[in-house]
Amino acid sequence: MITVVGTGTGAPVEEAVLAGAELVVGGRRHLDAVRLPEGAERVVLGALAPALDTVGKYVAEERPVVVLASGDPGFFGIVRALAERFGSELLDVRPGVSSVATAFARVGLPWDDAVVVSAHGRDPRTAVNLCRAHPKVAVLTGPGAGPAELGAALARHSLGRVLVVASALGDPGRERVERVTPAAAAARYWGPAVSVVLCLDESRGLGPVRTVAGAGTPPAGWALDEAGFAHRDSMITKFEVRALALARLGPRPGELVWDVGAGSGSVAVECARLGAAVTAVEKTADGVGRIRANALAHGVDVHVVHGEAPTVLSDLEDPDAVFVGGGGRELPAIVTACARRARRTVVVALAALDRVPAVREALAGAGFTCDGVLLQSSRLAPLPGDVTRLAAANPVFLLWGSRPPARTDIEGAPQ
Numbered sequence: 098m099i100t101v102v103g104t105g106t107g108a109p110v111e112e113a114v115l116a117g118a119e120l121v122v123g124g125r126r127h128l129d130a131v132r133l134p135e136g137a138e139r140v141v142l143g144a145l146a147p148a149l150d151t152v153g154k155y156v157a158e159e160r161p162v163v164v165l166a167s168g169d170p171g172f173f174g175i176v177r178a179l180a181e182r183f184g185s186e187l188l189d190v191r192p193g194v195s196s197v198a199t200a201f202a203r204v205g206l207p208w209d210d211a212v213v214v215s216a217h218g219r220d221p222r223t224a225v226n227l228c229r230a231h232p233k234v235a236v237l238t239g240p241g242a243g244p245a246e247l248g249a250a251l252a253r254h255s256l257g258r259v260l261v262v263a264s265a266l267g268d269p270g271r272e273r274v275e276r277v278t279p280a281a282a283a284a285r286y287w288g289p290a291v292s293v294v295l296c297l298d299e300s301r302g303l304g305p306v307r308t309v310a311g312a313g314t315p316p317a318g319w320a321l322d323e324a325g326f327a328h329r330d331s332m333i334t335k336f337e338v339r340a341l342a343l344a345r346l347g348p349r350p351g352e353l354v355w356d357v358g359a360g361s362g363s364v365a366v367e368c369a370r371l372g373a374a375v376t377a378v379e380k381t382a383d384g385v386g387r388i389r390a391n392a393l394a395h396g397v398d399v400h401v402v403h404g405e406a407p408t409v410l411s412d413l414e415d416p417d418a419v420f421v422g423g424g425g426r427e428l429p430a431i432v433t434a435c436a437r438r439a440r441r442t443v444v445v446a447l448a449a450l451d452r453v454p455a456v457r458e459a460l461a462g463a464g465f466t467c468d469g470v471l472l473q474s475s476r477l478a479p480l481p482g483d484v485t486r487l488a489a490a491n492p493v494f495l496l497w498g499s500r501p502p503a504r505t506d507i508e509g510a511p512q
Contacts, residue, residue: 098161099152099183101176103193104130105167106267114191115163120155122148123165131165145175149182156183167292169195173215173237196292197235200263203274204295206302209310211235211295212350216242222414223351225250226374228258230350230398231312232298238291247294248282250414254376254400261295262287298398312350316370319343321363325395327387328361334422337474338446338493339364345444345497346418348373355416357406357435358423362388362399368420369397376413380405407434421445429455436463436498444497456496465498 100118104110110131115121121133122140133139140148155162169192170176176190201208212231216224217239224236228251236247244262251258260282265271271290282294320340323333334342342364348354350372356365359377365388369375377388377399385403392399402409407430419435421428424447436443436459443465445456453469460467471494475487 098189099156099164099179099187100162100189100191101164101166101170101179102191103166103168103170103174103195106194106196106199110165117161118163119160120152120162121165122152122162124167127165127167145178149178152179153182156187167196168193168199172197173213173217196237196263196266199266200235200261200274200293200295203263203266204261204276206233206297208233208235209307210304210312212312213237214351215239216247221246221250222353226351226353228296229254229353229374229400230369230372232301232398233304234296236294236296238294243291244277244282244287244294245285246283247296248277248279248284251279251296252283257298257300259297259299261297262291263293263295264288265290266292312372315372319367319371321367323363326361326363326366326391327394328363329383329387333361334363334446335474335490335493337490338472338495339367341470341472341495342420342444342446343367343371345495346420346442348375348418352417352441353414355410355413355419355435355439357410357419357421357431359388359401360384360422362391362401364420364422365399366391366395366397369399370395373417374398374400376400376402376416378402378404378406378409378413406431410434410438415440417441419443423447424449424452428452429459432456432459433463436460436465440500442497442499444495447494447496448491450494453494453496460496460498463498465500467496467498469494469496471495 102110102114104127115134118134118137120138123142125141128139140151142148152162166175172195179188197213211233212227213235214224214227215237217237221242228234260277262275264273320336348368348371352373354368354373354375356377359365359379362377365375365377379385385401388401415438417440419439421432432445457467471492473492475489477485478488480486
């Protein structure tokens with residue numbers, strides 16, 4: 098049997114749990130805080146694989162093992178690795194209070210509506226994009242993804258956010274919980290004791306009563322009617338086009354989407370409603386105002402950049418997906434610039450047949466596989482006498498390019 102004990106946020110480890118253990122595994126600070134049974138082997142967790150190999154030897158000989166972990170070891174913790182290796186039936190898990198629960202308790206906020214993301218040993222882009230898109234995010238930190246790095250990434254585009262940096266949670270002599278701006282966080286050295294960083298939009302810290310925990314309730318629908326957006330002279334991506342564009346963009350939490358030539362920002366808003374971080378690029382001042390108003394009306398965060406593509410794109414972080422709307426002579430150059438930066442896909446809506454070949458060439462030239470359709474739709478429209486006709490909408494070409502997955506050799510290593 099493997100007994101997994103959560104500790105490190107204030108609760109001491111009972112001696113009875115350790116009694117009889119022949120192997121005790123844990124971080125150095127956890128091991129130093131307990132008195133081991135006489136004769137028990139001690140393994141300090143560093144690289145996981147050697148520790149699991151040692152645990153495996155004791156399990157094979159049916160000798161008792163205790164693993165000490167931080168907080169709740171079933172929450173982004175070692176329970177997953179142990180269960181995968183030895184089976185959950187061999188685990189006796191004694192959870193402690195997680196660092197996330199402790200951090201929110203310290204600032205007096207509920208966290209059933211928080212997004213929780215681990216940046217420990219993972220690409221920090223996911224954590225940054227979630228912090229940009231959601232009003233309440235808890236980030237489990239790691240080397241290269243602590244408060245300074247998060248603050249630097251958020252300082253320019255998330256001015257309404259505050260970071261709550263929780264260090265050495267559960268240690269009465271060292272625990273610190275500090276509220277700082279992203280810019281202030283970026284300017285400091287925080288050391289290795291940071292447990293978790295909360296990224297908050299404090300104006301929305303207390304959301305409505307929830308039935309389902311986690312990120313905001315998914316939207317009941319998408320491809321919203323044009324009447325739900327402020328726009329100028331029907332200059333808006335129609336909902337039929339938006340529906341397929343969203344399907345090809347695949348916006349999801351943790352990703353960044355560009356809406357280039359955003360106009361009313363209808364595509365940007367819809368991507369944000371689906372949980373993605375979004376940057377909308379618009380060259381007209383009145384368009385910028387409309388995008389911000391539409392984002393506010395739909396309760397989402399959209400970072401709006403006032404400038405002309407492709408020039409202004411060089412100052413933006415690389416996106417996962419890009420939507421390019423509108424036309425103009427610069428369209429091929431804009432698509433080329435977007436395709437060079439996009440990690441996954443680029444979707445282009447255009448009305449002019451003459452520009453289709455150039456857009457396809459731009460996508461293919463950037464290494465994308467290209468596909469597309471001509472969308473022609475007719476909506477039901479009332480006529481006098483309680484009858485209905487079909488009102489044709491202008492046809493629109495929708496082209497999309499997808500970056501092919503990396504080739505792998507027979508053993509799965511990238512080529």
